[in-house]
Amino acid sequence: MAKNPEHRDLFPGALEIMILQSLRLRPMHGYALVKHIKQVSDNLLQVEEGSLYPALQRMLREGLLEAETGLSAKGRPTRIYRLTDAGVRHLEQEVVSLEKMFAGITRVLAVAPA
């Protein structure tokens, strides 16, 4: 999916899943997304703005998201991103394949020498 891996914090594709999952809860604007991911992950995950905005545009282009004019928490005009049906389907697929991958990684790590 992510053609050029510009995420230094997350592996390719992980940022998209975070965004999709967050937006599934409720539509958000960019800054709210960053804060949301940071909070929910207990500061473990830091979303780089340099990656976030291009990623959002990619997902818009692929039809996973929609953008609409809305107001920020402070009442100023901004763009609110919302998950589309295609986005929901894509998220579900990605989660399944991610779980498989984790399972695989866990098994490989389990046979490491004690």
Add this chain to the structure above:
Amino acid sequence: MQGLSKLFNRGRRYNDISVSIQEHIEERTEELMEEGRSREQAAQAARREFGNVTLIEERSREVWQWSVLESIVADLKLTLRRLRKSPGFAAIVLLTMALGIGANTTVFSVINSVLLKPLPYPNQGQLAALTLRAPGAEGLADFSSGLQLSPSMYLTFSERNRTFQSLGVWTPGTASVTGLAQPEEVQTALISDGVLETLGVLPVAGRWFSPGDQDPRGAKTVMLSYGYWQRRFGGDPSAIGRSIQIDAQTREIVGVMPRGFKMVDKEFDLLAPLAFDRTNQKLAPFGYEGIGRLKPGVNLAQADADVARLIPVWMDSWSNGPGTNPHFYERWRITPSFRSLKQRVVGNVGGVLWVVMATVGLVMLIACTNVANLLLVRAESRQQELAIRAALGAGRGRIARELLTESVTLGLMGGVIAAGVAYAGLRLLTAIGPAELPRLNEVSLDLPALGFALLLSVLSGLLFGSIPVLRYARAAAATAIGNANRTASTGRQRQRSRNVLVVAQVAMALVLLVSALLMIRTFAALRNVEPGFSDAVHLQTMHIWIPDLLIADPQTVTRVQNSIVDKLAAIPGVSSAGFAGAVPMENNDPNWDQIGVEGKNYEGGDPPLRLYNYVSPGYFKTAGTKLIAGRDFTWADIYGLRPMVMVSENFARESWGSSPAAVGKRVRQFTNSPWQEVIGVVQDVRQHGVDQDAPPTIYWPAMLNDPYTRQPTIDAPRAVTYVIRSSRAGNEGFLSEMQQAVWSVNSNLPLASVETMQDIYGQSLARTSFTLVMLAIAGSMALALGIIGIYGVISYAVSQRTREIGIRLALGAQKRGLKWMFVRSALLLTGAGVAIGLGAAAALMQLMKSLLFGISPLDPLTYIAVPLILAISAALASYLPARRAAAVDPVEALRAE
């Protein structure tokens, strides 16, 4: 559709991105302010955390772009803007490219049309030219096109072969058409059965000849060319079925061939059946060109083998008359050596064309190196800009792409102008090209040629663009920014790429100049050859043929010819006139005869074959062929049928040791024919062109007893060429007086091939002079480009080293020494180029050997003169900038930044 709406929505998308990012930073700023920072501090911190807003916006926008394409468009815009800002540079480059690509496209379209395109016949790959080799008959005639077929060979081969679908023979000729308007001499092709079937082109009106038309006792028929049909019948379809008088024979028009149809390589007006009479064919004469269409899947080697088998059959089936040995021709060792018809049409012109193509290709390379040099200088002046861009993160590929966009754009723009140049060039080339160049009328600026121009534009753009790219795209940012400005002089390395280019240029220019000079020397050598006639400009020639149906009696033919000579000689301004069977260099030799010299024994019993010609009294005097010994024929000799001949000087020397010794000696054709006395010896004539040896020749009187018949029968040549010596030769008024003179003798005789001897001579030199002109143009272009190249490099070096020069002068360097320093560097480059070029020239000139005459491809004079010319040019080209260097004011130079 989706792409378009995406394009329209883009503005909104870009706005969304900006708004989102703006709000992101605002919100973060407010958060930080809530933590107690001032607005200013908070805004600064928020921005820092966020990172490079512009870059992130750009990255986000790129998602919606066809990024590569759009940045190429941007590069293109930048390139055009930059070119507009330096019109001088753009003009020089475009002009160079336009000339280079134009010249190459011109020559390519000629090569494509002449050599590469298939002949305009269906399935032309199956067509073969039936030429034979006869190594045992060497020296008979101009043998470059091989031995042709005889009618009996055609009959044998066509009836018994197993490899051809069809085959036939044809021969070109002329005929006079009477009864339409003025008597007119037209071009004809006489064809046997099988010729039209072989070529496979259907008529546009009427029909092909039928086997009945080929019956000598059948109906007399004729077919028209499209051009003749249009010219004489206005394209009227009712012309079919009408009759015209051809050589006083009434023939019915049965068909018209389509526009553009040529008989192999010959344009014609009329096609007539050969209508061979089977019953009185002999083995000889070998005067017919054979063509055939191979059966599918059969190749030329198989056809050769098939026909080789038939040659003994042919000798068993026919004879040359009672008492002759039908297997005489075994000595000739006749074997088929069939070629594709295309090879036959194209002939040996391929060599010349490829040499010309290689030449203009070299000029193109030189032009490219010059442009590359200019681009290097330009790239150098942009080095800092490029380095800064690299430091800001521009990739090597991105910079390379920009430089290449510039050069390819230049190439393409040059290519567009080049199409115009090529169009003009083609018109020029078809005008000055050798008349013998086959298929010249098929040459046009067609799609393949334009494709070639496009390809060449892009390739040359990439070629001269790649040199600055190699130099600068990888320039390490830090060193470039750090060093560029404060060194005393340019780095050795930077000058090196330009030096390599100059060396290459000099080497290529040397090759071209050597080839041009060799051609000039060839041409001079050819001009120095004594052709066997003099003052060709004032020698008028024309053909007149008297058909049997017009005048049957040979003696009357000679009398008519004699009267024509007298009338012509009586025209004011004419000093003399005469006629011969053939004039030199026109490539229509009468034939050859076996001539035995009295008192000589010949190996194998048969004397060798000699070229012969018929001459009238006064012919030699008119043509300017010197009489070496003895005397000329007189009309009394002719009408008295006296057994007399004249011979050429080399014939006399070979047979009797010297010319005076020949006079009074005797020769004869057959053991039973009467002896003929040699009354005169004339100078050798270069019958087949100045570059071919003069053949030993025997001259028969214009009327004689035919030795081939049982009973003595008087015979006279009916197709002769008149020569008229006059200061008015070629003049329009003179031509009409000539016409009146001929018509006052017989008004049914058309004049044909009216040319001056100079025209004929010029045509025989056409191949050489064409090659010469092309090489001379290319050579001078190469020299000019080379000089510009050297001048450019040295003068750039001077401008770059001004500070160094200032220091040197300040430290007490002599001005002379400084000048010499620059001239020496130019001479060193030239020397290196000359060394490489000499090697290349020596090797390449071997390929040109066949075009040279009278000099070796390693002609020492040429190989000394050309390097000298180059060295002098280089010295001059570098002296001018060197003088500027010496004139530098050290104070100015050191202060200047």
